[in-house]
Amino acid sequence: MTDLGQLRGTPDIRGQSNATLAMLRTLDTFSPPPGNSPGRQDSRPRACRRRLTGCLLMLAALCLGTVACAAPFAYITNQGSNDVSVIDLAQERVVATIPVGKGPAGVAVHAASQRAYVSNPDSKDISVIATSRNEAIATIAAGDGPLGIAVATNGREVYLADWFNNALLVIDTTALKTVSRIRVGTAPAGVAVNPVSHDIYVANRDDNTVSVIDSNMRKVVRVIEVGDRPFSISVGRDGRRLYVVNVRSNDVSILDAGTHRLIGKVGVGNTPYCAALSMDDRQLLVTNQHADTLSVIDTDSFKVLHTVAAGGYPEGIAVHGARAYVVNWMDDNVSVIDMASYRTLATIATGKNSRGFGSFIGSP
Numbered sequence: 001m002t003d004l005g006q007l008r009g010t011p012d013i014r015g016q017s018n019a020t021l022a023m024l025r026t027l028d029t030f031s032p033p034p035g036n037s038p039g040r041q042d043s044r045p046r047a048c049r050r051r052l053t054g055c056l057l058m059l060a061a062l063c064l065g066t067v068a069c070a071a072p073f074a075y076i077t078n079q080g081s082n083d084v085s086v087i088d089l090a091q092e093r094v095v096a097t098i099p100v101g102k103g104p105a106g107v108a109v110h111a112a113s114q115r116a117y118v119s120n121p122d123s124k125d126i127s128v129i130a131t132s133r134n135e136a137i138a139t140i141a142a143g144d145g146p147l148g149i150a151v152a153t154n155g156r157e158v159y160l161a162d163w164f165n166n167a168l169l170v171i172d173t174t175a176l177k178t179v180s181r182i183r184v185g186t187a188p189a190g191v192a193v194n195p196v197s198h199d200i201y202v203a204n205r206d207d208n209t210v211s212v213i214d215s216n217m218r219k220v221v222r223v224i225e226v227g228d229r230p231f232s233i234s235v236g237r238d239g240r241r242l243y244v245v246n247v248r249s250n251d252v253s254i255l256d257a258g259t260h261r262l263i264g265k266v267g268v269g270n271t272p273y274c275a276a277l278s279m280d281d282r283q284l285l286v287t288n289q290h291a292d293t294l295s296v297i298d299t300d301s302f303k304v305l306h307t308v309a310a311g312g313y314p315e316g317i318a319v320h321g322a323r324a325y326v327v328n329w330m331d332d333n334v335s336v337i338d339m340a341s342y343r344t345l346a347t348i349a350t351g352k353n354s355r356g357f358g359s360f361i362g363s364p
Helices: 018-029 043-064
Strands: 002-004 073-078 083-088 093-099 101-103 106-110 115-120 125-130 135-141 146-151 157-162 167-172 177-183 188-193 200-204 209-214 219-225 230-235 241-246 251-256 262-267 272-277 283-288 293-298 303-309 314-320 323-328 333-338 344-349 357-359
Touching: 073 106, 073 115, 073 314, 093 135, 093 344, 101 115, 101 125, 106 157, 115 146, 125 146, 135 177, 146 200, 146 357, 157 188, 167 188, 177 219, 200 230, 200 241, 209 230, 230 272, 241 272, 251 272, 262 303, 283 314, 293 314, 314 357
Parallel strands: 106 146, 106 357, 146 188, 188 230, 272 314
Antiparallel strands: 002 101, 073 083, 083 093, 106 115, 115 125, 125 135, 146 157, 157 167, 167 177, 188 200, 200 209, 209 219, 230 241, 241 251, 251 262, 272 283, 283 293, 293 303, 314 323, 323 333, 333 344
């Protein structure tokens, strides 16, 4: 896998959101209210127009001066080209390419702190990206096999799976250094944080288990058996359920986050890799690597509702609004899928061997 370097990203008007461009168009289309003929306009409409124009121009200048105004963005790790493609989802195009470490794989975006964290397994470090300007601002040494990555809800800590050392690293985001190492199972891969309890979950691929870690005590409080070769974990927005994707048994284990008990198992396609929940948590979308498909699961009935064609070797997936974004490793692109019809609306070219393993979308 690969390493992180310096990042460059220069905003221009083409990278602005639809809302910003619509605001700019307002300057050209503003007209006085009906009833005032051209020869009899009084000063009030003109004064109003001047004030409105001034306010809009100041707001436009602010938006043009910062990337964060044209959000949301997707940060796609490209294992083969050692960089991150930044996609403006409103424009559905790449607006910046950020060089990072070697073989970037995992990614976690924390919108409130305007940071994205990228794991680079081949250079054994993580890159810290300032999303406000799409630039790498730090590199942190991170064990021997950094892979799955997640950020604490408050943004103060990053949790990183160290594959070869069977550990979870806790990294202080202010000091930018590892402050704790927690022993977990064999070959830890995916990491997730419960937004309510703040527990940390680690998928231990070679043990067929999930470690539950108390984030305050920084210790494992429970180990749960799941399917064969668990790789990624998704948590419901209400913190009540966990969804564990099992690569070898071709299924998803569904766990109650309160009792830590298995409450369901759903078969999916060949070699599932990652999963993402719809905005209302009622559907779970699972990428099936070797089938080039998505499985859409009803989270109430635990049944597969649809099997949807995807690109070559789909890996990472995220949902924003009414669309799903699927990262296709073989095709070097991201598919944009409508959540109502499950039709592919667009395909966005990225870097080489794109992965997007983690929470890659950030909204300001």
